[in-house]
Amino acid sequence: MKAVHFGAGNIGRGFIGAILQQSGYEVTFIDVNAELIDRLNKDKAYEVVLADETKESFTVTGVSGINSKEHPEQAAAAVAEADLVTASVGPHVLPFIAPVIAKGLSAREAGSEVNVIACENMIGGSDQLKKEVEKHLSEDEAARVFASSGFPNSAVDRIVPIQHHDNPLTIEVERYFEWVIETAHMKGTQPDLKGTLFVEDLVPFIERKLLTVNTGHASIAYNGLLKGYETVKEAMADQEILDVLEGVLSETSTFLTQKFELDKEQHQMYVRKIISRYKNPYISDGLDRVGRAPLRKLSAGDRLTYPAVELDRQQLVPVHLEKTIAAALAFNIEEDPESVQLQEWIAEEGPAAALEKASGIESGSSMSERIIHYYQQIK
Template identity: 85%
Template sequence: MKAVHFGAGNIGRGFIGAILQQSGYEVTFIDVNDEVIDRLNQDGKYEVVLADETKESFVVNGVNGINSKENPVAAAAAVAEADIVTASVGPHVLPFIAPVIAKGLSERQAGVSVNVIACENMIGGSDQLKEEVEKHLSPEDAERVFAQAGFPNSAVDRIVPIQHHDNPLTIEVERYFEWVIETTGLKGEQPVLKGALFVENLVPFIERKLLTVNTGHASIAYNGLLKGYKTVKEAMDDPEMIHLLEGVLEETSIFLTGKFDLDKSEHQTYVKKIIERYRNPYISDGLDRVGRAPLRKLSAGDRLTYPAVGLSNHVEPVNLEKTIAAALRFNITEDPEAVQLQEWIKQDGPAAALEKASGIEAGSEMSNRIIGYYQQSN
C-alpha cells in the first residue's frame, strides 16, 4: 500500500507518517525542504524518540521524498498512485498544495477510490482542502474526481517540542496522541490506520481538543509571557499560572459539556490528562512559539473568543477574558500576525484592534472587561 503525506516536518514525520508506516504503508513525503527531502531519499528511514523519561525509540522505514516545488509532476504522479493522501502543512499552506493534489486526483484510474485527509490544527481542514482543490479542476473533472476521492475531516493531537538533532530526520514526540477521523466523508473502504479512531460525528472531538488542548496552551503562553516566563515548564512551575489555567479550562468545560452533552466526569478526566501533559518537562516548548499567530487564535471561531462569547450569556468568562487581554500584549517581532496586531493597537487603540481581530464589538460589556484587564497588565 502507498501513502502520500504532504509536509515532512515534525508532525508529518513524528505523528502521521509514523502511523502510516506502522499501518503497512510505504510513505512518500512531499515537501519543499531540500535538506529533509534529500535525506529521506538518502536514508530511506528515520528515528522517532518518545519525549519522556524512557527515551524509547523506533525506526520508520520504507520512506522517500519528493520536492513538489522542483518536481510537481512527480508529486502529482505519487498522488495518482496513492492508496491514501494526508497533509500536515499548516492551515495557511493548504492552498499551495492544492494544485498538485488536484492534478494527481484528476490523473487517477477511474473507479479507484482514495481518501485525502488534512491533519491540521483547525476545524474542517479537509473541507477547506477540498475547496482549494476544486479551484484547480474544471466542473467536469471535479465531478469525476470527487465521485471517487473522499475528504474526511479529522482531529489530531500530539505535542512535538522544539528540538535539534545531528540527524535532521530524527524527531522527538510525546507518547500520547489522538487521531480522530469522520467516517461520513470517506470514500471506498475505511483505511486501516493504527491507533486512529473513526467516528460518525467529528465536531465534539474537534471542539473538545481545540477548547482544551489549544485553549489551555494559549492560556499558558499569553499569561506566562506577561509574567516574564520563556517556556511552558517555567509557567507550569508557577501555582498562579496553574490556577488561571484551571479556571480557563473550567470555563471551556462548561461550554463543551453544555453544547455536546458530554459526560462531565469523563471530560474532567480528559482535562486532568491534558494538564499533566503540559507538566511533562520533556516536551516543554517556548511560549513565544506557542503563542504565535495571535490573530488566528483570537478570531471568532477559534480557541479563545469562541468559548468566551458562547458562555457570555450564562456566566462571565473571567479567565478566558484575562487570556484574551494577555493575547493583545503578544508582541513578538518575528511573528507577522503579532506585528499586525500591535500596529492595529497603536493606530486605533486596543478595543478597536480587539474588534478587528475577534469580532468582539468595541464598547460592549465583554470588550470593556477585556480592555480593563489589558490596561491592568501594562
C-alpha cells in the first residue's frame, strides 16, 4: 500500500507518517524543504524518540520524499498512485498544496477510490482542502474526481517539543496521541490505521480537543508571557498560571458538556490528562511559539472567542477566558506577522476596535468592556 503525506515537518514525520508506516504503508513525503526531502531520499528512514523519562525510540523505514516546488509533476503522479493521501502543512498552506492534489486526483484511473485527509488544528480541515482542490478543477473534472475521492475530516492531537538534533530527520514526540477520523465522507474501504479512532460524527471530538488542548495551551502562553516566562515548563510551575488554566478549562468544560451532553466525570478525566501533559518537562515549548498567530487564535470560531461568546449568550460570564483574551491582545512578538498586525490595529484604532476586528466581539458590548478593562490592567 502507498500513502502520500504532504508536510515533512514535525507532525508529518513524528505523528502521521509514523502511524502510516506502522500500518503497512510505504510513505512518500511531499514538501518544499529541500534539506528534509534530500535526507529522506538518502536515508530512507528516520528515528522517532518518545519525549518522556524512558526515551524509547523506534525507526520509521521505507520512506521517501518529493520536492513539490522542484518536481510538481512527480508529486502529482504520486497522488495519482496513492491508496491514501494525508496532509499536515498548517491551515494557511492548504491552498498551496491543492493544485498538486487536484492534478493527481484528476490523473487517477476511473473509479479508483482514495481518501484525502487534512490533519490540521482546525475545524473542517478536509472540507477546506476539498474547496481549495475544487478551484483547480473544471466542473466536469470536479464531478468525476469527487465521485471517487473522499475528504473525511479529522482531529489530531500530539505535542511536539522544541528540539534540535544532529540528524534533521530525528523527531521527538510525546507518547500520547489521538487521531480521530470521520467516516461520513469516506470513499471505499475504511483504511486500517494503527491507534486511530473512526467515528460517525467528528464535531464533538474536534471541539473537545480545540477547546481543551488548544485553549489550555493558549491560556498558558498568553498569561505566562505576561509574567515574563519563556517556556510552558516555567509557566506551569506558577500557581497563578495554573489557577487561570483550570478556570479556563472549567469554563470550556461547562460549554462542552452542555452542548454535546458529555459525561461530566469522563470529561474531567480528559481535562486532568491534558493538564498532566502540559506538566511533562520533556515536552515543554516556548510560550512565544505557542502564542503565535494571535489573530487566528482570537478569531470568532477558534479556541478563545468561540467558547467565551457562547457562554456569554447563556448569561454565564467567562471570567478566565476573557482575561486570557485580554492577555492575547497584549501578545507582542516582532517575528510574528499576526502579532505585528494586531499591535498596529491597537495603536491606530484602540484595543476595543482591534478586538472587534480580530474576534467579532462588538466594541461597546458588555463582554468587550470587560475584556478591555482586563487589558488596561495589564498595560
